[in-house]
Amino acid sequence: MTTNLEPHATLKHQRVTESKILYLTIEENEKGRYEWIVGGDAASVDSIGAAMVSEYFDSKKDIEVLMTGLDINDTAHPYAPFVMGRATTGTKADYRDTLGRTFLRDDWCTTYPVSSSNMLFSGGPLANLGAEYFNEFTNAFWARIEYVVNDTGQAYKIFALSCWNRTSYGSGYAVISVYKDLNGTIGFLIWGTTGQDTYYATKWFWETGIEYLQTENRGVTDIILKITYPTADPTHPTVSKVQRLGTISEKTPHDC
Numbered sequence: 001m002t003t004n005l006e007p008h009a010t011l012k013h014q015r016v017t018e019s020k021i022l023y024l025t026i027e028e029n030e031k032g033r034y035e036w037i038v039g040g041d042a043a044s045v046d047s048i049g050a051a052m053v054s055e056y057f058d059s060k061k062d063i064e065v066l067m068t069g070l071d072i073n074d075t076a077h078p079y080a081p082f083v084m085g086r087a088t089t090g091t092k093a094d095y096r097d098t099l100g101r102t103f104l105r106d107d108w109c110t111t112y113p114v115s116s117s118n119m120l121f122s123g124g125p126l127a128n129l130g131a132e133y134f135n136e137f138t139n140a141f142w143a144r145i146e147y148v149v150n151d152t153g154q155a156y157k158i159f160a161l162s163c164w165n166r167t168s169y170g171s172g173y174a175v176i177s178v179y180k181d182l183n184g185t186i187g188f189l190i191w192g193t194t195g196q197d198t199y200y201a202t203k204w205f206w207e208t209g210i211e212y213l214q215t216e217n218r219g220v221t222d223i224i225l226k227i228t229y230p231t232a233d234p235t236h237p238t239v240s241k242v243q244r245l246g247t248i249s250e251k252t253p254h255d256c
Contacts, residue, residue: 033064034188035117038083040071040128041092045195049202050122053190056206057120065120067112071129083114084129092129102133104185116184123198124175124191134187138177139245140222143168158193160224160243163250167243169193169224174201176209177222192227200227204239219246 037054039047057063069081073089085105087094096102104115125132125142135141143159145151157168158175174192181187190205192198204225216223224243230236244251 032118033066034120035066035112036083036114037065037068037120037122038071038128038130039068040123040130045199046123046127046191049190049195049199050120052202052206053120053122056210061210067108069108081108081112083108083119084133085114095129101136102129104130104133104183114185118186119188121187121189122191122202123195124193127191127195130187131189131191134177134179134189137179137181138175138187138189138222139247140175140177140224140243158224160222160245160250162245162248163243169226169242172197172227172229173242174198174225174227175222176201176205176213176225179221197227200237200239201225208239216244217251220244220251221246 034057037050039050054065057065067081069083071082072084072087072092072095073082074080075089078089083105084095085103086097106115107113119130121128121131121134123131125135139161141147141159141161143154143157145155147159148155154166154168157170158173159168160166171193174197175189177187177189179187179189190198190201192201204227222243222245223241224245226240226242228238228240230238
């Protein structure tokens with residue numbers, strides 16, 4: 001998968017470059033690690049999804065996750081690590097500037113990098129301010145109402161930016177995205193429209209996805225998954241790829 005997308009919210013132009021994502025770096029002693037796996041105001045079902053993602057990288061790819069942290073400071077536990085900058089206490093609103101933008105901290109406790117690190121997020125932009133930060137850049141993103149002109153049903157859904165049809169997806173869908181920010185920060189995100197969708201997306205990642213991604217075509221940065229819950233057996237849903245998105249276009253899901 002390659003990175004560096006044009007941010008749809010800020011409308012800034014960026015030079016497209018190609019970068020290697022860590023799960024492709026399989027040479028011995030060159031596997032790297034993810035410094036952070038980040039949680040926020042997520043339900044417990046998001047948290048167990050995050051635990052699975054961390055285990056998958058460790059057991060299947062021998063890539064460790066160094067730290068876990070919150071998105072913003074939990075004042076009930078003020079010394080627990082958190083990764084968002086600009087504020088040190090308060091609500092999510094305090095961590096946004098006057099334009100509504102969010103920021104990563106430079107580091108945590110002068111030891112662990114935040115900005116410029118490799119970060120994992122399980123749980124979407126509504127639950128996690130760190131995922132909201134990357135929502136500004138990924139090609140599959142949560143379409144807040146301010147992102148949509150002449151809304152005909154696209155708002156508050158997963159939106160496929162580089163899909164020719166500008167397709168949007170509601171309940172029963174999930175996203176896997178990667179992005180490398182200009183400051184060097186790599187974000188790997190797995191989240192669904194609901195916490196249940198997030199959980200089964202992470203389960204698919206463990207059973208199939210992490211191996212599938214090793215053979216994904218260069219240029220694909222975002223995958224939208226459809227999660228079908230059979231009426232007779234909803235605890236064993238099926239997962240299929242409905243969108244494979246890149247920096248300039250989409251790729252047919254069935255075209256390998």
